[in-house]
Amino acid sequence: MREFLSFACEGDTIAATIDRPQGVPRAALLIVSGGNELRSGAHRGMAMLAQRLAAQGMAVLRFDRRGVGDSTGDNRGFDASGPDIAAALVQLRAACPPGTPIAAFGNCDAASALALHGPFAGIDALVLANPWVIDEAxxxxxxxxxxxxxxxxxxxxxxxxxxxxxxxxxxxxxxxxxxxxxxxxxxxxxxxxxPSALASRLGAAMTRSTIPTQILLAERDRTAIEFEAAWTSHAFAAARANAKLSLHRLDSASHSFAREDDTAWLDQRLIEALTRSP
Structure with missing residues (x-):
């Protein structure tokens, strides 16, 4: 079941969509969109992902960041999206029974936003795909x-x-x-x-992570290649030692995991994050 909703964030209005399962959700996922992408995702990829996970008993909330899509306000980019993510999480928690495990997923700069602005109260796990580490060159x-x-x-x-x-x-x-x-x-x-300044900030943020965090890389995607180079640098030395982080690689060039096999792999990683959450 798909519902549309809106909620306030620092004086602006955020538009969102929630996909609910039949019956009580056994887990929930917050999807954060990357770039200036709408909550539906490229070629409706995030909308279809939400639908697939709802069919497996998950509640899934997607939203347009302020200044993007149907949301009001100014678009200040991923680095200023912490309040948007926190406000969306409040809505997702309210839609689920107390104690429902909640994970958050983001691709590209949405992954970086989740790492930089977390930990968010009530998120039990993170799935960060192809994190963005490139400064404005x-x-x-x-x-x-x-x-x-x-x-x-x-x-x-x-x-x-x-x-x-x-x-x-x-x-x-x-x-x-x-x-x-x-x-x-x-x-x-x-x-x-x-390492870029952003890579150094991400390395420090991931070092502090206290919840299970999967990092997913489509190995032949440029953004993933940039992250892999940063990951092996001194900027991530302490993060690499953090037992809460795990790195997972897929032989693919698809930044959005659009191929059928890529999509199945992504679904598997997300379901694992949700079902392993406390």
Missing amino acids: APAKGDGDDTPLPSAAAIRARYRAKLKDPSEWLRLLRGGVDLGKLARGLLRARSGDV
Whole structure:
């Protein structure tokens, strides 16, 4: 059963949707949308996820952050979304019997928002997919191109994939490659990455986590590659030692876990988080 609701958040109104199971929910999930995405998700992915989990006995609440979709107010980005998440959680708790286990799920910068602004009272577990660790990049200098370069780790992963693709070699021979950009990329690929300020903040936040937290990575997704590079850096040294954190990798390039096998894997991880919550 799907219901639409709205609630207040610091003088603005947040629009939300809750999917309820038949009977009393055995667990509940709060979905936080990434970027400026609507609560339905890309290609209605989050709406379909909520429907699938409701069919398995879960209550699932999704919402539009202030300034996005049907919600009022200014869109101040993921880094200012702590009050929005807290207000949505209050609504989800009110819709469930006392003691119902509640997990929260976010992809990309929504995952980062959950890690940065938690712990939220009443959340028993977190599922953080492809957390965003990239600061607003300063333009690269030297050849007039003001396009920010990805990290060295992301460039190396991209070039490895290109070297395996015969069409890329043919494109190079035909002059279809920007040699200036290629040279910049090769130089960057040889360098080491310094963790971003956001990565350092996330590392500190994850170090403090006291609830079960799954980190899900679609291994060939650029955002996941950037996180993996940060995860192995000194910024996450203490977080890696936190027994509450677990890292799970999927051989996929789909940022939103859109393929059928990816979707099944994501559902499994979420159900595990919900059923293992106290």
